[in-house]
Amino acid sequence: MELRYTxxxxxxxxxKALIDVEIRLKAGQRxxxxxxxxxxxxxLIKSMLGQSEILGGTAIIPPRDVIGYVPQSGDLDPDFPxxxxxxxxxxxxxxxxxxxxVRKADRQAVAEALDQVGLxxxxxxxxxxxxxxxxxxxxxxxxxxxxxxLLLLDEPxxxxxAVSQDAIVTVLRDLSAxxxxxxxxTHDLAVARDLADLICLLNGRQFAVGTPGETLTASSLRPVYxxxxxxxxDGRLVLVDP
Amino acid sequence: MIEPFSVPFMGRALAEIALLAVICGPVSVFVFxxxxxxxxxxxxxxxxxxxxxxxxxxxxxxxxxGALVAGVVTAVVLTLLTRGARLxxxxxTAVLLTAMFSIGVVLVSRRSSYTSDLTSFxxxxxxxVTSRQLAETAxxxxxxxxxxxxxxxxxxxxxxDPEGAAAAGFRVGRLDLWLNVLLALVVVAGVRAxxxxxxxxxxxxxxxxxxxxxxxxxxxxxxxxxxxFLSGYCGLxxxxxxxxxxxxxxxxxxxxxxxxxxxYVILMPFRRVAA
Numbered sequence: 001m002e003l004r005y006t007x008x009x010x011x012x013x014x015x016k017a018l019i020d021v022e023i024r025l026k027a028g029q030r031x032x033x034x035x036x037x038x039x040x041x042x043x044l045i046k047s048m049l050g051q052s053e054i055l056g057g058t059a060i061i062p063p064r065d066v067i068g069y070v071p072q073s074g075d076l077d078p079d080f081p082x083x084x085x086x087x088x089x090x091x092x093x094x095x096x097x098x099x100x101x102v103r104k105a106d107r108q109a110v111a112e113a114l115d116q117v118g119l120x121x122x123x124x125x126x127x128x129x130x131x132x133x134x135x136x137x138x139x140x141x142x143x144x145x146x147x148x149x150l151l152l153l154d155e156p157x158x159x160x161x162a163v164s165q166d167a168i169v170t171v172l173r174d175l176s177a178x179x180x181x182x183x184x185x186t187h188d189l190a191v192a193r194d195l196a197d198l199i200c201l202l203n204g205r206q207f208a209v210g211t212p213g214e215t216l217t218a219s220s221l222r223p224v225y226x227x228x229x230x231x232x233x234d235g236r237l238v239l240v241d242p
Numbered sequence: 243m244i245e246p247f248s249v250p251f252m253g254r255a256l257a258e259i260a261l262l263a264v265i266c267g268p269v270s271v272f273v274f275x276x277x278x279x280x281x282x283x284x285x286x287x288x289x290x291x292x293x294x295x296x297x298x299x300x301x302x303x304x305x306x307x308g309a310l311v312a313g314v315v316t317a318v319v320l321t322l323l324t325r326g327a328r329l330x331x332x333x334x335t336a337v338l339l340t341a342m343f344s345i346g347v348v349l350v351s352r353r354s355s356y357t358s359d360l361t362s363f364x365x366x367x368x369x370x371v372t373s374r375q376l377a378e379t380a381x382x383x384x385x386x387x388x389x390x391x392x393x394x395x396x397x398x399x400x401x402x403d404p405e406g407a408a409a410a411g412f413r414v415g416r417l418d419l420w421l422n423v424l425l426a427l428v429v430v431a432g433v434r435a436x437x438x439x440x441x442x443x444x445x446x447x448x449x450x451x452x453x454x455x456x457x458x459x460x461x462x463x464x465x466x467x468x469x470x471f472l473s474g475y476c477g478l479x480x481x482x483x484x485x486x487x488x489x490x491x492x493x494x495x496x497x498x499x500x501x502x503x504x505x506y507v508i509l510m511p512f513r514r515v516a517a
Contacts, residue, residue: 049409069409080275080402081457090399094410098392126457142406152409 001027001062001149001181003048008057010040010047016055017043020205025181025198027149030172032196033185034215035224039203041185045069045152048183065094068148072155073135078128084138085123088113091145113141116174118167133164140168144175151175153184157191169195189216246482251369255494258371258435259474261379265386266444267452267467269428271459272390272421274449275401280332281320281422282445284339285429288316290346290438293363298353302434306378309433313426316342321419366437366495368478375434382431386424397421398459436495443499444470447506454509473502 008021018040025031033041046052048061049069061067068091088110089102096102114120117137122130127138136156143151153172157165172195176182186192192199192212199215201207201224208215208224247253273282289312296308316338323334350363390397399407400417408414425445432441448466456462477498484492 051408064411067409069406071403071405071409075405076403081453081459081462082398082402083458086398087402090395090402090406090410093395093399093412096395098396139406146410 001066001179002060003062003150003181003183004058004060006058008047008059009055010043010052011055012043012052014053014055017052018202018204018206019056021057021200022206023198023200023209025150025183027179027181028176029198030176030182030196031184031198031200032192033183033200033202034187034189034192035202039224040205041202042154044200044202045154045183045185048150048152062150066149068143068146068151070136070139070143070151070153070156072158073132073139074159076127076135080128082127083123084114084119084125084127084130085110087127087138088141088145091142094146109145110141113145114138116144116171117141131161131164133160133167136160137164137167137171140171144171148180150181150183153182155185155187157186157188165191189221192216246479251371252478252482254371254373254376255368255435255478256474257376258368258379259478259498260471261376261383262432262435262444263467263470263474265383265428265431266448266470267465268390268394268463269386269424270445270447270449270466271452271463272397272401273425273445274453274462275398275459276421278421278425279446280335281324282425282429283442284320284335285313285316285422285425286433286438286442286445287339287346288320288342289313289426289429289433290343290363291349293433293438294346294349297363298349302372303374305434306375306430309430310427312342313430314423317422317426318419321415321422325415325418362437364437364439365493366433366435366440368435368494368498369481371435379431379435382427386427386431389420389424393417393420436499440495440499443502447499447502451502451506451509454506454513469502469505473498473505477501 003023003025005021005023009016009019010021011017021044023031033044035041043052047054047059048067050064089106092106092109096106111120114123117140119134119137119141122134127135130138140156156168160168172182193216196212198209199212200209201215201220203224208220247256273279289309292308292312293305296304296306299308320335320338323338324331396412396417399410400412400414404414428445429441432444436444448470449462451469452462452465455465478494481492481494481497484490
């Protein structure tokens with residue numbers, strides 16, 4: 001598995017939303033996309049799914065069938081009549097195709113994925129009855145049940161309680177250790193520092209990419225967050241409404 | 243209770259309702275979860291000019307072909323319009339609905355038997371269903387059920403999480419077209435029996451009522467189908483009894499739909515208890 005962007009510009013309907021993207025990710029690496037709202041984090045993730053346009057540069061993206069995607073659970077209808085088990089099974093639909101019936105191996109894979117995210121006891125519950133954090137874990141289980149080589153996560157910690165955040169971080173570390181490459185967008189710099197090997201700072205263009213130690217510094221973050229960054233007298237930087 | 247259905251036209255009407263029940267149960271579940279009530283309403287109106295043209299060209303037997311062509315064409319146009327960025331989904335749907343329905347009214351108003359024809363197109367003639375019509379509905383039912391069986395996973399994924407489904411490699415636009423065509427086929431199947439106005443009830447009410455008692459899709463489909471059949475059975479019986487015993491003219495299709503809505507109202511408290 002290799003993901004490589006060289007001087008890539010991205011956008012929609014020919015209009016650029018993000019430029020100068022230079023990233024390289026290998027199996028097992030964890031990349032966090034950091035930047036304010038509208039910075040282009042989702043655009044970059046969508047480009048890997050073929051849902052935003054690559055308008056320039058060279059992008060080497062793994063085939064779609066080895067990419068998993070975890071959307072934000074808040075975007076989904078909580079009243080939808082579907083069980084947790086059914087949601088996770090959706091991760092197997094691509095391999096099941098149109099005709100093949102669900103088999104024991106599929107059910108086993110679903111059970112294992114639910115166990116991995118700590119929600120075995122919620123399997124029969126309706127998806128919408130779970131907390132925001134639990135729903136996010138269900139969507140993570142749906143993605144990992146397809147055994148992706150590259151996993152994309154769009155703001156996986158938004159509105160997530162501490163217990164679920166810890167559970168998600170643990171699962172992501174396990175997946176990474178097993179060779180799955182991760183790309184996640186986040187506003188939470190502490191999580192990014194704790195979880196990622198590489199940080200990509202974005203705001204309309206790529207400002208920096210490197211290890212957390214290289215990128216999560218006041219001097220690197222200041223231009224990315226512009227007027228949202230407040231310099232304190234002691235040299236530290238505070239981000240307002242990141 | 244069973245005797246009236248030994249009369250051939252009543253038996254055929256009940257058989258027609260049974261076929262519609264089998265397809266409307268599961269299809270209405272997708273209408274419900276995709277929130278396609280307005281689209282369904284639009285489809286029932288947009289087949290109207292097709293029904294009129296078919297009738298004008300070949301009488302009652304031409305209605306099926308006319309509705310089929312109009313239904314499929316409008317399903318395609320509706321999908322294309324709602325995918326465009328220039329109009330919102332509901333505006334595009336409303337434009338198509340009113341335009342096609344107006345064309346239908348213009349066409350039907352040119353006929354000398356205007357009032358009678360309009361009534362039968364809008365409210366159906368459940369008691370005049372012929373064996374041929376029954377066979378056509380049965381063929382459509384098989385087509386719709388097979389199509390649903392092979393696509394239900396993709397349709398479910400798309401309904402629950404369109405972004406996730408697209409990321410998983412499902413073509414959302416094609417799935418939307420597929421479901422719209424299936425809805426059009428259901429409308430075509432039901433339009434002669436219950437009319438272009440009332441057929442929308444068979445697409446919306448079954449799953450909405452079933453949702454009151456279950457949050458499992460398969461159960462909703464089964465309960466929805468059962469409710470349509472019960473409404474059909476009781477509605478026909480009511481219509482028969484009112485006409486023969488009390489000499490009260492009660493349109494059978496209207497009675498069926500009215501009973502379906504009554505079932506919905508009866509089940510409403512169960513939803514509150516569940517909540």
